[in-house]
Amino acid sequence: MCLAIPAKIISINGDEAIAEIQGVRRKTVVSLINEPRVGDYVLIHAGFAIKKWSEEDVREFNEIVKGTGPKAESNKGAKQEKIRSHS
Amino acid sequence: MQKETFKHSLGRISELTKKIKRPARIMEVCGTHTVTVCRSGLRSLLPENLKLLSGPGCPVCVTPSDYIDRAILLSRQQGVIIATFGDLLRVPGSLGTLELAKAQGARINVVYSALDALETSAEKRDKKVAFLGVGFETTAPGIAWTVKTAAEKGISNFSVLGALKTMPYAMAALLNAGDVGIDGFICPGHVSAIIGTRPYEFICRQYRLPCVIAGFEPFDMVLAIEMLLDQIISGSAEVRNEYHRSVSEEGNPKARRLMEDVFEPVDAEWRGLGIVPKSGLKLKKEYRNYDAMVCFPSSDIPAAVNRTECLCGEVLRGRIAPPECPLYGKECKPARPVGACMVSSEGACAAYFKYCRNGGVEK
Numbered sequence: 001m002c003l004a005i006p007a008k009i010i011s012i013n014g015d016e017a018i019a020e021i022q023g024v025r026r027k028t029v030v031s032l033i034n035e036p037r038v039g040d041y042v043l044i045h046a047g048f049a050i051k052k053w054s055e056e057d058v059r060e061f062n063e064i065v066k067g068t069g070p071k072a073e074s075n076k077g078a079k080q081e082k083i084r085s086h087s
Numbered sequence: 088m089q090k091e092t093f094k095h096s097l098g099r100i101s102e103l104t105k106k107i108k109r110p111a112r113i114m115e116v117c118g119t120h121t122v123t124v125c126r127s128g129l130r131s132l133l134p135e136n137l138k139l140l141s142g143p144g145c146p147v148c149v150t151p152s153d154y155i156d157r158a159i160l161l162s163r164q165q166g167v168i169i170a171t172f173g174d175l176l177r178v179p180g181s182l183g184t185l186e187l188a189k190a191q192g193a194r195i196n197v198v199y200s201a202l203d204a205l206e207t208s209a210e211k212r213d214k215k216v217a218f219l220g221v222g223f224e225t226t227a228p229g230i231a232w233t234v235k236t237a238a239e240k241g242i243s244n245f246s247v248l249g250a251l252k253t254m255p256y257a258m259a260a261l262l263n264a265g266d267v268g269i270d271g272f273i274c275p276g277h278v279s280a281i282i283g284t285r286p287y288e289f290i291c292r293q294y295r296l297p298c299v300i301a302g303f304e305p306f307d308m309v310l311a312i313e314m315l316l317d318q319i320i321s322g323s324a325e326v327r328n329e330y331h332r333s334v335s336e337e338g339n340p341k342a343r344r345l346m347e348d349v350f351e352p353v354d355a356e357w358r359g360l361g362i363v364p365k366s367g368l369k370l371k372k373e374y375r376n377y378d379a380m381v382c383f384p385s386s387d388i389p390a391a392v393n394r395t396e397c398l399c400g401e402v403l404r405g406r407i408a409p410p411e412c413p414l415y416g417k418e419c420k421p422a423r424p425v426g427a428c429m430v431s432s433e434g435a436c437a438a439y440f441k442y443c444r445n446g447g448v449e450k
Binding site (some may be wrong): 002003004015020027029031032034045046047048049050051053055061064065083 | 115118119144151172199200201202203222224225226228229232236249276277278279281302304306307331332334338341342345364433
């Protein structure tokens with residue numbers, strides 16, 4: 001039930017937006033995130049965008065779901081460095 | 088190269104587990120993590136001495152059966168429409184299930200979002216729509232937004248039958264019970280997208296246990312396990328974040344402010360854990376007109392009758408793996424579930440049954 005999926009914002013009208021997930025478009029409330037813009041990738045849970053993803057986040061996600069992880073050891077090193085800096 | 092990175096982490100997990108020289112026990116708190124573990128066959132890739140325990144992070148599973156009974160009684164009232172997430176439909180209460188009530192004529196709509204329930208309220212002003220607000224911190228901000236919007240738009244035929252819960256105090260309650268050995272937590276990713284990393288810090292401090300917030304791909308979980316083992320070996324107990332795509336230290340302050348505007352903490356009952364102080368969310372006084380408990384006062388909820396052989400409570404506390412329940416796979420299957428953990432797609436029993444039944448390595 002805490003499932004959330006990344007989607008791209010196609011249009012925005014006030015608090016509501018249309019977001020596209022693998023070709024499927026759905027109404028999504030964007031008032032829980034700061035400055036939503038058309039073209040942003042957002043994480044959607046139960047009809048609400050809860051987090052904006054950066055381009056780097058989208059790239060990382062695509063690499064993970066296409067294979068089993070970021071492409072190179074250097075990427076992993078960078079990721080772990082990021083982890084250390086946030087922990 | 089992708090596979091090499093994955094293999095490298097698995098190799099390190101194997102080495103680190105050997106260094107611990109006893110079984111290492113890691114709990115994945117969130118039900119979606121349990122599904123990832125089962126669906127990917129991850130257990131079969133992990134060393135024998137590393138035990139993954141499923142935790143209480145499935146909102147439908149931890150919702151007590153008297154809540155289901157209350158919802159069923161509500162659905163029988165004239166002019167009431169129940170709006171619910173689909174997962175809740177087949178959870179058994181003492182009075183049956185919402186699915187059965189629907190078959191018997193009750194008006195029960197399955198919705199994707201609380202917003203759908205609000206739209207129904209706006210369209211059908213002659214009906215009273217009660218939304219079954221079940222979920223954790225991931226779901227609560229959306230429900231808060233919906234209640235606030237209903238108030239702003241003057242939609243008075245909308246209400247929430249609340250059973251929202253919050254995770255960190257439940258994790259502490261699990262440790263306080265003292266009957267489950269846990270060396271570290273894999274913390275829920277999307278709950279953490281809202282609350283951030285700080286609310287777990289007291290667990291590290293008070294219980295000297297490491298926590299790692301993880302994403303939901305097998306790669307994320309392998310990395311999180313590696314990060315936990317590193318901490319277990321070095322004796323450190325910190326909150327670390329593997330899921331940077333979605334989780335920051337501060338979480339989502341805007342969503343949290345909204346939750347704080349609309350809800351206040353309340354003691355909540357969890358299936359398997361009992362009453363956990365301050366682990367629930369209740370609508371504040373200024374929104375009480377949207378509280379279904381206020382709109383539909385009811386004193387005739389029958390005492391809950393739980394099947395004593397059903398061990399959902401033990402599964403939710405990580406005390407047993409689903410196949411250790413005597414009903415699992417026999418009387419209790421996804422087609423005819425006895426316990427909530429076999430109903431929800433995130434339930435540990437359902438995940439085991441679907442993915443680990445034949446030849447799955449159940450550690």
